[in-house]
Amino acid sequence: MNKFFAFFLIAIITMTGLNGQVWRRVTSPSHPSISDLFFVNNTTGWFCSSGGVVKKTTNAGVTWSEISFPSTDDLATIFFVDVNTGYTGGENQKIFKTTNGGESWTEIPVPQMSGNIVAIHFADANTGWMATTLSPNSQILRTTDGGTSWTVSITIAKIILDLTFKGTRGIASTSKLDMYYTHDGINWTQSTNATLPAGYTRSDIRGIYFYDENTAYATGWGSLIGLQPSIHIKSTDGGVTWQYMGQAVENRTYDNLYCIYFKDANNGVIIGGASKGTVAVRTTDGGVNWVPINIPCGVTIQCISGFGDQLFIGGNSGVLMSSTDFGNNWQLLTQIPSTNLNSIDAVTDNIIYTAGFNALFIKTTDGGATGHASFVRANNVSPTINDIYFTSENTGYAAHSYSMVSKTTDGGVTWTAVMKDTNAVTVSNAGVYFLNENLGWVTGKIANNVDVIHKTTDGGTTWTSQSNILQSNGRAVTFFDSNKGIMVGEKLKAAYTTDGGTTWIASVFNSLPPGTTTPALKNVTFRDANNAIAVGDNLILLSSDGGATWNYSPVNNLFESLSGVEFKDALNGWAVGSKNSAIRSTGLYQTTDGGSNWTNRANYAVFDTMVTLYEVSYTPSGDLWVSASSGIVYTTAVFNGTDDELTGIKDFSLRQNYPNPFNPTTTIVYNLDKRSRVTLKVFDVLGREIRTLIEGENEAGKHEVKFDGRDLSSGVYIYKLSTANGVISKKMSLIK
CATH class of the missing domain: 2.130.10.10 (YVTN repeat-like/Quinoprotein amine dehydrogenase)
Known part of the structure; x- marks a missing residue:
C-alpha cells in the first residue's frame, strides 16, 4: 500500500554533547499542502500549492518534478486543456498560462479588483472561465481567446x-x-x-x-x-x-x-x-x-482527478494518494507528509516509530536508512495521535484525540481500536504508558478541565477508568513498576499512586520560580524508583519521592515549552521543546547529573526555530531520536558512514552519495591520501555536464560536498571525481 523511501539527510553538523554526539536532521517533508491537482490522462498530471509551487508527474504520481514558477503567490487552482496547455491561479488576482506542459509559465493580465482566483475551467483551447473572490463579492470571468483577455460575466455578493x-x-x-x-x-x-x-x-x-x-x-x-x-x-x-x-x-x-x-x-x-x-x-x-x-488516510482531501477506475487525490500536509480500483485500495504517493510528529519511540537500535497529527505513522527498521509512512486507521477513522508506546517490536498502542486508543500487534501494519472513538470534540487521550503488553494506562480528558485515567490489565480488551483526579486536562502518565506511577496535566497539576492506580494522591509543588502561576505540565518520566522529572511550559521539575512533592530545577534562559523528556539512566537525560512566539527558540536540554543542571545543546545550524520539537527517545545503545513538526525527525544515530573520524584515511576513494535516492539535496564524500588537485562534476546519463562542484587544490583527508538538485528533473545522474591518481564515478538517483 505505501512505498519505502530514503530518509533525507539534510545536515551533518557536529554539536558538542555527551560522547561527542552529532545531531542530524534525517527527514524532510515531500510537498506543501495540495491546493488542487489535474490529470490529463492516467499518467500525466500536475498539482499546485502555496508559495507558487507547481509539480508534475508523468508516471501516475510515483515521482514528481518541481517546475520553475515565476511567482511565490499561493496557488489555489490548476486546469489543463491538454498535455501542453494549462492554467493556474491564486492570490493577488494572478493567473498563469503554460503551453509546454508546465516547463514555463507566463502571467496573464486580468481585470483589476478581480480578487483571488479560486477556480479555472476551460471547454477548449480558447473558451474558458474563472471564478474570483474579493470579500464580500465574487466574479465569474470569461475568455474566448485562450486567456489573453477576460470579461466579467457576473458579480455576486457572495463568496464563490x-x-x-x-x-x-x-x-x-x-x-x-x-x-x-x-x-x-x-x-x-x-x-x-x-x-x-x-x-x-x-x-x-x-x-x-x-x-x-x-x-x-x-x-x-x-x-x-x-x-x-x-x-x-x-x-x-x-x-x-x-x-x-x-x-x-x-x-x-x-x-x-x-x-x-x-x-x-x-x-x-x-x-x-x-x-x-x-x-x-x-x-x-x-x-x-x-x-x-475505508480509506487509510488522516488528512483533509481537497481535490480529486479520475479516469475510469483510476483515482488521484490530494490534500493537506502534501498528501497524494492513488487508487486503481475505484477506491477499494489506496497507495500513499507522498514519502513524508508534512504534519506534526507528536511522539516517538525507539524500540531497538534499528526499529523506531514516530506518529502524530492526522494519525501519521512512520516506521524505520534499519536505524533510519529507510522508512515506511502510513496512516493509522482503526474503526474507519484516523484521529490525531498524541502519544505512542511500544512494548516490543510488534506490539504498540496509540492514544488518539476523540478518546480512541488503537493497538497493533504487527509493527504498525494493521491497527485495532481497543477503545472506540467518540463524536465529542472535548474528549481526548493525550498520554499512554505500558509496562508490558497487557498492563498499561492512558490519560487525557473527558471534558474541558476534567481529566481521566484509564487502566487495562489485558492488553486493552477491558478498561477501568477514574476521572477528575487533577481537575484539569491530563497530558502524560508514567509508571516505574506495577505500583508506582505519576500523571501530570495542565494548570500545574500532578498526582501519584503507589498501588497501581487504584488510588491517586495530589502532588505538592514547592519552590517554584517567581511569577509562576499555573503552567501546563506536558510530560513526565522516572529516572529510578523514587526520582522523577516533569517538564512543561518554561520549567523543569524534580521529585525525589515518587511524585509526592516537586521542586523547581533552575535552568538559565529556559524560554521554551517542553513536551518531551527521556532518561537513559539515573544521571543522563534530555528534555526537548520549542518557543513558537517571538523571539522563537529551540530547547534541546541535556543533563548529566540527574536533572540538577541542564544545558541547551540546540545548534541552529541543524535545528530550525520554525520547527517545533515534540518528544525525545533513547535507543538501547544510547542514540537519541527527536520528533518534530512538518514530518521532521532528528537523531544522533550514525548510518551510511557519516560519522567517520577525519583521521586514518589511507586511499583515494569516492563514496556512494547519501541519501540515495535523494530529494532535493544529497551529500558526496571523497577521501584523499595526499594534497591533490581535484575536480568533482555531475553529468546526466547522456554525458552532458550539469554542474561543477569542486575544482581546485584539496588537502589530504575526508571531504564532503552537498549537491542540490532542486532545479533538476527526476532521474539518474553521474558524479565523477578526477585527481592525479585517477578517475572514479558513481550513479545517484534524484526522485521528486
Whole structure:
C-alpha cells in the first residue's frame, strides 16, 4: 500500500554533547499542502500549492518534478486543456498560462479588483472561465481567446467556492448554499436552492461535478458539532434546481466534503474530511445513497482527478494518494507528509516509530536508512495521535484525540481500536504508558478541565477508568513498576499512586520560580524508583519521592515549552521543546547529573526555530531520536558512514552519495591520501555536464560536498571525481 523511501539527510553538523554526539536532521517533508491537482490522462498530471509551487508527474504520481514558477503567490487552482496547455491561479488576482506542459509559465493580465482566483475551467483551447473572490463579492470571468483577455460575466455578493462546466453549461457554488448556473457560458442565473433539514449552522457547497449536460452533483458542509450531516445535493436540469439527498443514519458522515468524481452515470466518489481523518463515500445508484468506504488516510482531501477506475487525490500536509480500483485500495504517493510528529519511540537500535497529527505513522527498521509512512486507521477513522508506546517490536498502542486508543500487534501494519472513538470534540487521550503488553494506562480528558485515567490489565480488551483526579486536562502518565506511577496535566497539576492506580494522591509543588502561576505540565518520566522529572511550559521539575512533592530545577534562559523528556539512566537525560512566539527558540536540554543542571545543546545550524520539537527517545545503545513538526525527525544515530573520524584515511576513494535516492539535496564524500588537485562534476546519463562542484587544490583527508538538485528533473545522474591518481564515478538517483 505505501512505498519505502530514503530518509533525507539534510545536515551533518557536529554539536558538542555527551560522547561527542552529532545531531542530524534525517527527514524532510515531500510537498506543501495540495491546493488542487489535474490529470490529463492516467499518467500525466500536475498539482499546485502555496508559495507558487507547481509539480508534475508523468508516471501516475510515483515521482514528481518541481517546475520553475515565476511567482511565490499561493496557488489555489490548476486546469489543463491538454498535455501542453494549462492554467493556474491564486492570490493577488494572478493567473498563469503554460503551453509546454508546465516547463514555463507566463502571467496573464486580468481585470483589476478581480480578487483571488479560486477556480479555472476551460471547454477548449480558447473558451474558458474563472471564478474570483474579493470579500464580500465574487466574479465569474470569461475568455474566448485562450486567456489573453477576460470579461466579467457576473458579480455576486457572495463568496464563490467552486466552478465547473460541461461544454458551455456551468455551475458555481457559494458559501451560503446559493448556486448559480449558465446554459450558454455567458448569462448566469441563480438556481432554485435545495431545502436543507433543520439544524444546519452553515451551508457551504465546496465541490461540484457535472456528469452530463443535465446531471450535476454538489457537496460540502458537515460538522460533528450538533451532528450536522455532510451536505449532498443533486440537479437533473443542468443546475436550474437542486434536491437535498438525505442519507440513512448508518451512512451519514459529519465532516466537510470537498471533491467529487463520477466514472459513469451510477458510480461516483466524494472525499473530504477534517476532524477524525479522511472521509470518503461512494454511490452506485447515481447519488441516491452515499456509503462510507475505508480509506487509510488522516488528512483533509481537497481535490480529486479520475479516469475510469483510476483515482488521484490530494490534500493537506502534501498528501497524494492513488487508487486503481475505484477506491477499494489506496497507495500513499507522498514519502513524508508534512504534519506534526507528536511522539516517538525507539524500540531497538534499528526499529523506531514516530506518529502524530492526522494519525501519521512512520516506521524505520534499519536505524533510519529507510522508512515506511502510513496512516493509522482503526474503526474507519484516523484521529490525531498524541502519544505512542511500544512494548516490543510488534506490539504498540496509540492514544488518539476523540478518546480512541488503537493497538497493533504487527509493527504498525494493521491497527485495532481497543477503545472506540467518540463524536465529542472535548474528549481526548493525550498520554499512554505500558509496562508490558497487557498492563498499561492512558490519560487525557473527558471534558474541558476534567481529566481521566484509564487502566487495562489485558492488553486493552477491558478498561477501568477514574476521572477528575487533577481537575484539569491530563497530558502524560508514567509508571516505574506495577505500583508506582505519576500523571501530570495542565494548570500545574500532578498526582501519584503507589498501588497501581487504584488510588491517586495530589502532588505538592514547592519552590517554584517567581511569577509562576499555573503552567501546563506536558510530560513526565522516572529516572529510578523514587526520582522523577516533569517538564512543561518554561520549567523543569524534580521529585525525589515518587511524585509526592516537586521542586523547581533552575535552568538559565529556559524560554521554551517542553513536551518531551527521556532518561537513559539515573544521571543522563534530555528534555526537548520549542518557543513558537517571538523571539522563537529551540530547547534541546541535556543533563548529566540527574536533572540538577541542564544545558541547551540546540545548534541552529541543524535545528530550525520554525520547527517545533515534540518528544525525545533513547535507543538501547544510547542514540537519541527527536520528533518534530512538518514530518521532521532528528537523531544522533550514525548510518551510511557519516560519522567517520577525519583521521586514518589511507586511499583515494569516492563514496556512494547519501541519501540515495535523494530529494532535493544529497551529500558526496571523497577521501584523499595526499594534497591533490581535484575536480568533482555531475553529468546526466547522456554525458552532458550539469554542474561543477569542486575544482581546485584539496588537502589530504575526508571531504564532503552537498549537491542540490532542486532545479533538476527526476532521474539518474553521474558524479565523477578526477585527481592525479585517477578517475572514479558513481550513479545517484534524484526522485521528486
